[in-house]
Amino acid sequence: MTPVIRRRAFVPAAAVVGGLLVWGATGLPPVGVYRGPYGLVLNQVAVAERHATNVVAAVTFDYRGIDTMGEEFILFAAVIGVAILLRAMRGEAEHEPQEAVRGRRVPGTSNAVRVVGLALLGPIVLFGIYVVAHGHLTPGGGFQGGVVLATGALLVYLSGEYVTLRRVQPEHSIDLGEALGAGGYVVVGLFGLVAGGAFLANALPLGTAGTLLSAGTIPVINLAVGLEVAAGFTLLLSEFLEQTLVLGPGRSGR
């Protein structure tokens, strides 16, 4: 099928789907008129029931905890998939890591980028830890904070220090962090089963709402997810960098 025919086939089909979508949307209640009961109920009871001031976090890691566990394992599986897809193929050899792709002229990293990148590294990592640790109080949590933490690794690379990056993030500890994060969620779930009678039951003391040590298992799960997401995204970054900077045509496989 040539692109022209494909486009001609798509436009009428899209017009029909688009028409149905518009028809369906106009049958919905207008935006801003909320009809469902669950959001209203949760906003009323979540703070009292779970002592978590961030109701989104209470929903994600407690009321819908088991769904989030499934989603975390999608993330885990996708990262493993990338690692498997991007492993060295037959006919490729690892050579000494280098800062730029072979046979491609790249301008050197300027000192300004280098200095700003490395100067931002500390604050970014601290901010990531803050976002993870306060997930049950204010906007943030394991997913968001984990991504912020992983940008720390990206900053090291942007500062023109790929070789350094490989030295400061040993692959084994990243793999370990990824596994601990995924496993930690399940351990918290099993703890709930033993101590609270149901998988992922919030069986830890709830503390005072609004303080760092509150909301029971929610901050613990946030830590596990933060570790998992940070390790996962760092692993993704290093796998893609390895593709261009370490692997190349060679005589033998790994």
Next chain:
Amino acid sequence: MKVMDYLPYLVSAWLFLIGLYGIVTSRNLIHAVTCLAVVQSSTYVLLLAIGYRRGGTAPIFFDVPVGTRAVDPVVASLALTDVVVGATVTALLLALAVQIHKRLGTLDPDELRAMKG
């Protein structure tokens, strides 16, 4: 009926269709993966539009008292995990594209088909 009352739904439908158009007419797998991310972003808009309450604030009662008019936290939670899963699935598809380019030397889906016969 005011258009403004339905604008987020229409934006969501538009993002879905324009992303699909990009995938259908794509001549490059990386472009197709990006278009898939556009399709997925339509789900964020739809989820947040469904949960919105006029005049509502974020469902976080750290510095506002419980009972303040707030939007639905359930759809916000869904959108949150949606974003993260979307990012990793994009990474997985890009890894596939890297491998396809390594083995077959092209990223054009049409050339890939011609090669398979």
